[in-house]
Amino acid sequence: MIKFGTGGWRAIIGDEFTKENICILAKAMADKMICEQVDGKGVVIGYDRRFLSREAVVWSCEVLAAAGIKCYFVNRSVPTPLIMDYVMKHQFPYGFMVTASHNPAIYNGIKVFTYGGRDADEDQTRDIERYIARVDAAGIPRTRYEEAKRQGLVEEIYPMNEYIDDIMSKIDMEAIKKSQLKVAFDPMYGVSKTALSTILISGRCDLDVIHQEHDTLFGGRLPAPTADTLRVLQNQVVEWNYDLGIATDGDADRLGVIDDKGHYLHPNDILVLLYYYLIRYKGLKGPVVRNLATTHRLDQVAETFGEKCYEVPVGFKYISAKMTETGAIIGGESSGGLTVAGHINGKDGVYAATLLVEMIAVTGKPLSELVLEIRKECGEMYMEERAYEFTEQEKERLLEVLYEKRELPDLSDYQVDHVSYMDGCKVYFRNNGWVIARFSGTEPLLRIFCEMPEKQAAREICGLFEKYLGL
Missing domain, CATH: 3.40.120.10 (Alpha-D-Glucose-1,6-Bisphosphate, subunit A, domain 3)
Structure with a gap:
């Protein structure tokens, strides 16, 4: 069992x-x-x-x-x-x-x-x-x-104290103090309040915290920092003019962010921002590691600066192992987890949030401006994500179609380069786009992610998979 x-x-x-x-x-x-x-x-x-x-x-x-x-x-x-x-x-x-x-x-x-x-x-x-x-x-x-x-x-x-001091020793706290940032923070009824509040207050941030009580039902919401679960934080950032909003999931290993304009930043955006910051503004050199369901925009940033992006299966253990092997400076996944070389060998939402605050302080630029800067320099991609529940009988059928028969919908209009079954079924297109169908390792869900240079194409390809698989 x-x-x-x-x-x-x-x-x-x-x-x-x-x-x-x-x-x-x-x-x-x-x-x-x-x-x-x-x-x-x-x-x-x-x-x-x-x-x-x-x-x-x-x-x-x-x-x-x-x-x-x-x-x-x-x-x-x-x-x-x-x-x-x-x-x-x-x-x-x-x-x-x-x-x-x-x-x-x-x-x-x-x-x-x-x-x-x-x-x-x-x-x-x-x-x-x-x-x-x-x-x-x-x-x-x-x-x-x-x-x-x-x-x-x-x-x-x-x-x-040992954990907090370790994070603060790796962050430019003086830059944060000088920036006097106004931050809204949602721990989502989880365990990050003490650590992240202590760090941000030590950095003289003007900090307000919501959803900090102990509630085993997480306020009736999923304790994951997504666009749907961070509406309250989003409204607070807009209404009271915060520089940013930060949220962590139930056990504080994942990060969610609302920018200064009130826009939800996808975890892919956060990863791209931090990799770009480490190379462009901190002068670090080195590759990046992502799992195969995470944005290829990391590949574009790496290529822009003469670096390499490595792809691994889903599971942070693969990311941390590949970082050690390749000397990568950052690694992460599209579900909101990331780590930086020199920190722990796993994802840390508290550290990632602190580094993001440092980025704003050091660059002197709001998140919304940094996002546009990266798009201009490194290009843009659009992600479509869908998730489907299934019965055990349906799972057997889907496994047979995807992994045994290896059948795919007609994708001839999109110039398929190759298909990989390393972890799920991932189709790579010649324009750097891709689509993956894989079963979640943490929930009873089939997930389909597609990233393409055009938003409409990403939606159409997800629709083709959905119809073909009878979801």
């Missing part, structure tokens, strides 16, 4: 996300650590604001403690990247974060991080699943939480 996708294990609360399954996963990880002889180094565990998150950590600690493994329990809800940062800096073999990231409120889950603070890759997750299969659910030993604390097998920590 416990299967890992691109963002760890996620499941509906009370269905598969249960106390029994949480304990099974904890026991599997304990067995794995003992077998690998890293159990003596302990493990760090954190959680977000979702229903049952803290309880899930307590149950996991009880199982791990019974196996003699010390747990460093971050005893307040914190951003996922804080846990990754702590695993990396303190050289833990593993770390856990109880979160379902941007999924609907009925979900929860657990992310596993490996040495270096990296997302567990496919080899690791398959290995974890093998250990899970061997666990006898009826015979899992547990040590009561308070007893485990008394024995020194659980230590409660709160390394928020």
Whole structure:
């Protein structure tokens, strides 16, 4: 029942996300650590604001403690990247974060991080699943939480200052102080408020925060910073003349942005802006890494400055690995996650937001002007995105059409260059355009993304796929 996708294990609360399954996963990880002889180094565990998150950590600690493994329990809800940062800096073999990231409120889950603070890759997750299969659910030993604390097998920590100081050491805080920016911030009832508010206030920003309360239902909205979920933030930026609006998802590893004109900036735009800023204004040199469902405008920016863009499958573990391999200065994905070389080996919405503020301060230009500057220098592309729910029977049919028979709609009007099945079905066109159909690794959805030099062409191609697949 416990299967890992691109963002760890996620499941509906009370269905598969249960106390029994949480304990099974904890026991599997304990067995794995003992077998690998890293159990003596302990493990760090954190959680977000979702229903049952803290309880899930307590149950996991009880199982791990019974196996003699010390747990460093971050005893307040914190951003996922804080846990990754702590695993990396303190050289833990593993770390856990109880979160379902941007999924609907009925979900929860657990992310596993490996040495270096990296997302567990496919080899690791398959290995974890093998250990899970061997666990006898009826015979899992547990040590009561308070007893485990008394024995020194659980230590409660709160390394928020370390995480905040690390980000501030990498940012031009003096430039931010001088800019006196007016910022609206929406943590979306998630865990970024303390970290990002502290950083921005330290930068003397005029800051206002909305949706900061603890609400396990996320105000009835999806805790993902999209054009639909950021209407309130958008209205606030326009009505009160903010320099920008910033939002982070439920566990603060993804970023959403409203510019000074009140326009929602797609995560693709944010990635392009920051890569352009690092090269044009900070004078850095190096390639960029994106997944295959992320804008090819990054390729255009890289080409403009004599650099290279590398493409990898969906999953941030592939981005961070490719960055290490190629010396890339930034990597990211169209769902809003990114990181910069020298920071953690995973996505961080708090750091990305701070870097964006630095960009405005250093350039002295509003976001809307920077967007136009990039379009003028590096060209433009238009993205169309669609998502479809399906039944298990429909999924089997779609898998057969797309991956087994490898059938496609008639795309002869668009000059197909080649087709890749590296991760989903992606068609590349000769004009740098592309379309991909792939199943989400975090939600039961089929996603179709198309990017073309003309908006109408992108819509038409998505429509062709939709009609052909009977969606």
